[in-house]
Amino acid sequence: MATGVEEQAGGTSTVREHMLDNGLRVLIQEVHTAPLATVWAWYRVGSKDEAPGLTGVSHWVEHMNFRGSTNIPREKVKGIIEQFGGYWNGYTWIDQTTYTETATRDALDHMLFIESERMGSCLYDPADCESERTIIISELQGGENDPDTLLDQELTATAFRAHTYRHPTIGWLSDLQTMTRDDLYGHYRRFYVPSNATLVIVGDIDADAAMRDVETRFGGIPSGEVGRRAQTKEPQQLGQRRVTLSKSGTTAYLKIAHHAPAGHEAEFFPLLVLDAVLTGAKGVNLWASFRTPPPQRSARLYQALVNTGLASGVSGSIVPTQEPFVYTISATATEGTPLERLEQAAVAEIDRVAREGITPQELTKAKTQLRARLVFENDSITNIAHQLGYFATIARWQDFHAMSGRIESVTLEQVSQVATRRLSPVSRTIGWFSPADE
Amino acid sequence: MTVVHTTGARGLAPSREVLANGLTVICKRTTVTPAVTINASIRAGAVFDPPGLSGVAHFVSKTIDRGTTTRSADQIAEELDNRGVPLAAAVTRQVLSLTCTCLVEDFEAVLEQLADIIRQPVFPDAEVDSRRREVTTLIRQDEDNPAAVAVDGLMETLYGYEHPYGRRLRGTVETVERIDSAVLRAFHQAHVSPGALSLAIVGDVVPQRAVEACSAAFLSWPASPAPAIDIEVPAPPGGRRTRVIPMMNKAQTDIAYGFTAITRNDPAYYAYWLMNHIMGQYSMGGRLGDSIRERQGMAYYVYSSLDANVAPGPLMVRAGVSAANVERAVASIDAELTSLVTDGPTEQELVESKQYLIGSLPRTLETNAGIAAFLQTAEFFGLGLDYDVRVPGLLQAVTRDEVHEAARRAVDPSKATVVVAGPYDGSLS
Numbered sequence: 001m002a003t004g005v006e007e008q009a010g011g012t013s014t015v016r017e018h019m020l021d022n023g024l025r026v027l028i029q030e031v032h033t034a035p036l037a038t039v040w041a042w043y044r045v046g047s048k049d050e051a052p053g054l055t056g057v058s059h060w061v062e063h064m065n066f067r068g069s070t071n072i073p074r075e076k077v078k079g080i081i082e083q084f085g086g087y088w089n090g091y092t093w094i095d096q097t098t099y100t101e102t103a104t105r106d107a108l109d110h111m112l113f114i115e116s117e118r119m120g121s122c123l124y125d126p127a128d129c130e131s132e133r134t135i136i137i138s139e140l141q142g143g144e145n146d147p148d149t150l151l152d153q154e155l156t157a158t159a160f161r162a163h164t165y166r167h168p169t170i171g172w173l174s175d176l177q178t179m180t181r182d183d184l185y186g187h188y189r190r191f192y193v194p195s196n197a198t199l200v201i202v203g204d205i206d207a208d209a210a211m212r213d214v215e216t217r218f219g220g221i222p223s224g225e226v227g228r229r230a231q232t233k234e235p236q237q238l239g240q241r242r243v244t245l246s247k248s249g250t251t252a253y254l255k256i257a258h259h260a261p262a263g264h265e266a267e268f269f270p271l272l273v274l275d276a277v278l279t280g281a282k283g284v285n286l287w288a289s290f291r292t293p294p295p296q297r298s299a300r301l302y303q304a305l306v307n308t309g310l311a312s313g314v315s316g317s318i319v320p321t322q323e324p325f326v327y328t329i330s331a332t333a334t335e336g337t338p339l340e341r342l343e344q345a346a347v348a349e350i351d352r353v354a355r356e357g358i359t360p361q362e363l364t365k366a367k368t369q370l371r372a373r374l375v376f377e378n379d380s381i382t383n384i385a386h387q388l389g390y391f392a393t394i395a396r397w398q399d400f401h402a403m404s405g406r407i408e409s410v411t412l413e414q415v416s417q418v419a420t421r422r423l424s425p426v427s428r429t430i431g432w433f434s435p436a437d438e
Numbered sequence: 439m440t441v442v443h444t445t446g447a448r449g450l451a452p453s454r455e456v457l458a459n460g461l462t463v464i465c466k467r468t469t470v471t472p473a474v475t476i477n478a479s480i481r482a483g484a485v486f487d488p489p490g491l492s493g494v495a496h497f498v499s500k501t502i503d504r505g506t507t508t509r510s511a512d513q514i515a516e517e518l519d520n521r522g523v524p525l526a527a528a529v530t531r532q533v534l535s536l537t538c539t540c541l542v543e544d545f546e547a548v549l550e551q552l553a554d555i556i557r558q559p560v561f562p563d564a565e566v567d568s569r570r571r572e573v574t575t576l577i578r579q580d581e582d583n584p585a586a587v588a589v590d591g592l593m594e595t596l597y598g599y600e601h602p603y604g605r606r607l608r609g610t611v612e613t614v615e616r617i618d619s620a621v622l623r624a625f626h627q628a629h630v631s632p633g634a635l636s637l638a639i640v641g642d643v644v645p646q647r648a649v650e651a652c653s654a655a656f657l658s659w660p661a662s663p664a665p666a667i668d669i670e671v672p673a674p675p676g677g678r679r680t681r682v683i684p685m686m687n688k689a690q691t692d693i694a695y696g697f698t699a700i701t702r703n704d705p706a707y708y709a710y711w712l713m714n715h716i717m718g719q720y721s722m723g724g725r726l727g728d729s730i731r732e733r734q735g736m737a738y739y740v741y742s743s744l745d746a747n748v749a750p751g752p753l754m755v756r757a758g759v760s761a762a763n764v765e766r767a768v769a770s771i772d773a774e775l776t777s778l779v780t781d782g783p784t785e786q787e788l789v790e791s792k793q794y795l796i797g798s799l800p801r802t803l804e805t806n807a808g809i810a811a812f813l814q815t816a817e818f819f820g821l822g823l824d825y826d827v828r829v830p831g832l833l834q835a836v837t838r839d840e841v842h843e844a845a846r847r848a849v850d851p852s853k854a855t856v857v858v859a860g861p862y863d864g865s866l867s
Contacts, residue, residue: 033470034804078721079790085797104797131735134760139738141689142758145584145860248687250582251575281522292539295524297515309568312575334571335578335611365520372473372522376539379471379805 015388015397016207018214022223023195026214027388027397029202031381037203038102038381039111041118042389045191046095047169048323049229056171057179057187059092060136064184065099065192066090067128069117074128080110087382088114093286094165095322096393097191102382105204109213115199116217119192129181137177140170147249147433148330155431158243159257159326163234193224198392202385234259234324241429246436252333253433254311254342256350258423260327263320264395269406270414271318271327271422276366277358277415278349279316279329283373284403286319287386292376295369304349305331310342322394326429327422339432354423357416370407449827450803452813453645459661460633463652464813464823465645468806474641475539476549477810478556479818482629483532485602485667485748493573493609494625497566497617499527499534500573502626504565507558511565514555523548525555531603532748533818534630539807542642546651553655556630561622573614580608584685584692584859585758591681591857592694596752602669603749632656634664636817638810669749671698680856684863691761691860695771696754699848702746702819708832709840710744710753710848715791716783716841717775717849718742718755725774726755734770736763753848761862768858768866772851779849782842796830 018026045058068074081088086103099118101111143149153168160166170176199218201210237259261267272284280296283289296302296314305311311331318327329350333342358366378384391400452466484495503525504511518525518538525538536556540548580586590606597604609617635656639648674697700710718726723741730740737757745751755775759767783791803809803826816825858866 033468035800036804082721082790082794083797085794085799085801087798087801102801104800131733134735135731135738138690138736138758138760141760142738144689147582250578280519280524293524293526295519295522298512298519306572307568309571312572332575332579335574336571368520369522372541375471375473375541379473379807381804 016211017397018211020194020215020219022219022221023193024218024221025198025392026211027198027200027392028207028210029384029388030205030207031202031384032204034381035105035204036102036381037105037108037111037201037205038100038385039108039115040098040100040200040385040389041115042198042200042393043097043191044095044196044393045097046093047167047171048094048164048231049191050164050167053175054179054183054187055167055175056136056169057183058097059169059171060132060176060179061184061188062090062092062097063132063136064124064129064188065118065122067125067132068123070121070123072114072117074123074125080114081107084110093169094325096390098389098393100382100386108201108205108210112213112217116221119194119197119218120221122188124181124185124188126181129184133176136170137173140173140176143170147247147251148253150247151245151253151255151431151433152328154243154245155255155257155328155429156326158241158431159259159429160234162232163323164232165234165323165325191226193226194218194221195223196226198389200385200389200392202381202388237427240425243429244432244434246434249433249435252337252339252435254331254333254339254346255328255431256346257326257328257429257431259427260318260325260422262322262324264399267418267422268320270410270418272370272407273363273366273410274353274358274415274419275316275318275327276369277362278353279314281366281369281373282316282318283370283377284320285377285383285387286390288377288383289373300349300353301329301331301346304345305342308345309334310337310345320391320394339434343430350423354419357412357419360412363410363412363415367407367410371404374404449824450809450813452823454823455649457632457653457657459657459659461652461656461659462636462817463649464636464638464817465643465648466640466809466813467642467644468640468809469642471806472542472642473539473806474542474545474639474643475806475810476537476552477638477640477814478536478552479636479638479814480534480556480630481532481634481664482534482625483530484607485531485669486625486629486665487602487605489600491609491613491616491621492605493607493613494617494621495529495534496608497569497573497614498622498625499529500569501561501566501622502527502536502559503555504569505560505562506554507560508554511562514551517551521548525552529607531607537807537810545643549651550655556635557656557659559626561619561626563619566619566622570614570617573608574611577608577611577614584688584690587683587685587859588692588694588857589754589756591683591859592696592754592855593752595679595681595855595857596696596698598672601672602667603751628665631662631664632659633661636814638813638817640806640810640813671750674698675853675855678852678854678856680866681858682862682864682866683857683859684861685859686861686863688861690758691764691858691862693757693759693764693767693771694754694857695768695854696752697848697850697854698750699744699753700746700750701748704746706840706844706847707746708836709844710746711795712788712791712833712836713778713783713841713844713848714742714744714753715795716787717778720787720791720794725778726771729774730757730767730770734766736767736770761860764858764862764864765866768856775849775851778845782838782845785838788838788841792833792836795833799826799829
């Protein structure tokens with residue numbers, strides 16, 4: 001039976017945590033602001049868990065897990081949530097694979113039914129595996145139409161020599177062409193076990209009743225073990241790296257990556273503040289943050305690159321991850337601006353902040369921005385549930401609630417230290433997309 | 439001055455007030471987060487670009503917040519950033535909009551600043567010159583993006599290169615070169631006025647407070663007439679038109695396939711809405727998704743969209759496929775559309791789409807930004823303050839025959855316009 005492990009006040013209401021006997025962690029939060037409920041099912045498996053030859057398998061498995069299960073024939077997949085006006089989706093990234101439904105609250109048991117089926121009994125029909133292969137290759141090629149995506153892929157592969165964060169989540173083309181149905185099914189069966197998952201329910205629901213429904217739907221799924229996870233640590237980078245893509249196009253792009261701390265490390269928070277000073281605060285919600293532009297007009301890199309006309313846009317990307325990932329600054333060169341000049345201006349600002357740190361006014365502004373962002377990015381049950389599950393998967397869910405306090409306590413000294421340590425030229429990787437016909 | 443509260447027993451029941459100078463304020467109080475979304479919608483979209491000078495409205499959206507008679511661009515940036523408020527300026531064919539979300543305690547101050555930006559921008563030469571480089575880069579990026587090239591190509595072919603719907607919203611490198619501070623000021627002078635502006639304010643402020651703040655910030659702005667525009671839509675083509683735009687440096691081909699459709703105020707709108715949903719939206723892309731993605735595994739995305747607007751916007755099918763599958767994908771679109779025209783929707787499809795669209799309303803209206811966008815659409819098309827309550831009935835009333843008739847009226851593959859952009863240089867029929 002389920003045991004209540006912990007309860008913690010979080011924001012406006014209480015998060016209840018339970019652990020089923022089979023190891024499934026369940027987080028439930030009642031939010032009664034709209035007649036809606038959301039479910040997110042999270043698995044601790046992403047592209048970092050993939051060996052050579054099988055890159056992209058986690059994402060492909062995600063696709064297959066929408067292709068029918070023992071009790072939901074393939075042709076019945078659609079309609080279950082739609083009849084409640086609901087939205088469903090899933091995504092895969094470096095640390096995680098996750099599935100979500102948001103619909104009117106009376107759909108809750110249907111959502112739990114779908115997720116229990118997904119965890120226990122997906123079909124992996126060989127013909128569907130083949131059909132999904134071409135869909136995913138189409139997804140990859142659609143991404144490759146975008147020079148920015150291409151450059152990001154190359155930059156990450158250059159910044160990481162050993163860690164599996166180096167390959168793109170969608171996988172390398174040759175792996176997508178050769179992977180077999182058994183590869184997919186084996187990956188699914190290994191990682192889709194209750195002890196490797198977190199189920200999050202948020203919305204206009206009764207927590208006790210929801211927990212009973214969870215017990216009914218998931219209690220019977222056998223426990224299992226993922227087994228040993230081999231994971232190479234990235235050795236320290238000892239010198240600046242550079243990659244230049246030369247392909248026909250109209251526009252030049254610059255990216256600069258530095259190795260970043262993991263989401264649970266103390267240094268993550270001063271780096272978050274530092275990024276707000278350089279490019280404007282994004283917040284920490286991978287699902288919502290990119291939908292709203294950051295407040296960045298007065299940010300240092302915006303002033304140095306965009307206001308001067310060197311770039312048409314600049315952005316920073318610092319995301320909480322399970323293991324140390326990269327902090328990436330991206331800029332698009334304006335027509336006629338040589339990449340050398342853009343790089344020079346960007347590096348000058350990065351070196352300056354590494355040398356001199358930030359001002360007290362900038363610290364105050366960055367904290368205000370991040371505080372506002374944390375409010376804005378938790379404006380729906382879907383977003384709240386995403387954040388609980390996201391942090392439960394890459395660290396601990398309590399870290400989500402601790403976020404604002406940890407940001408508030410960041411000092412000038414800490415920002416200065418993280419700038420010096422993390423933005424050093426030796427841990428830097430610079431990427432150019434330089435249009436070949438330029 | 440009185441604030442009129444709509445006292446609907448159900449639904450959003452927003453309040454709406456027209457100030458003495460013609461500015462409309464729509465408010466809805468919510469208490470989910472200590473934040474307020476301000477959505478300013480101005481009837482000054484790209485359809486008002488002067489003939490031969492496409493891209494002016496878009497350029498205005500890029501420069502309107504770059505300095506006013508009382509604040510420099512840096513001051514505006516500093517004030518907004520200090521409060522953590524990103525101001526998003528965007529332009530569509532019809533509307534120029536400025537949207538932001540702020541904490542409740544900053545509401546009056548942010549609204550005052552927004553009023554300054556909307557009322558008295560100065561478009562300084564230096565800012566205009568550096569934003570021109572940004573706009574030119576955006577245009578050049580579009581030219582390298584098969585999806586943008588295919589859609590632009592379809593709009594040009596459907597409406598004509600100089601038509602308000604056919605010309606490019608961002609303009610061309612050549613037109614943008616000719617847009618200067620004087621052009622931007624003239625556009626602002628002609629099209630940004632109290633009567634053209636509606637403000638939707640959604641968040642933890644009571645309507646009285648919102649209206650008072652709007653009055654303080656906007657009431658001294660004198661009324662001036664907001665020009666209207668008649669948009670004629672070309673007659674449908676006599677036959678099928680295809681256009682191939684080879685972009686051999688790309689990995690995937692984009693298809694844009696469409697027709698001119700209807701206006702938003704056409705009585706058949708709800709039948710069209712359901713028809714489009716069944717054709718290319720429901721679940722993973724309706725019938726088109728079932729065929730092209732789910733059964734044939736040809737595309738990661740395939741869907742249709744309907745832009746019923748002031749003038750008849752397009753009904754458009756979009757798909758991204760490998761170059762080897764272009765002909766097969768277009769043939770599949772033809773087949774699915776033909777079947778919908780011939781047989782109409784099934785009763786089950788109609789029920790499912792109605793259930794979905796009606797059931798999705800609470801989700802659409804969950805966040806402040808979602809509510810504000812919904813209220814602005816209702817205001818723009820004059821749908822009424824109780825539109826959210828009426829939508830379910832309007833959709834429920836649509837019959838299968840009406841959807842079938844909408845398909846017959848809107849869709850004819852033999853007269854479709856088909857544009858393909860990407861690593862494909864074959865000849866389509």
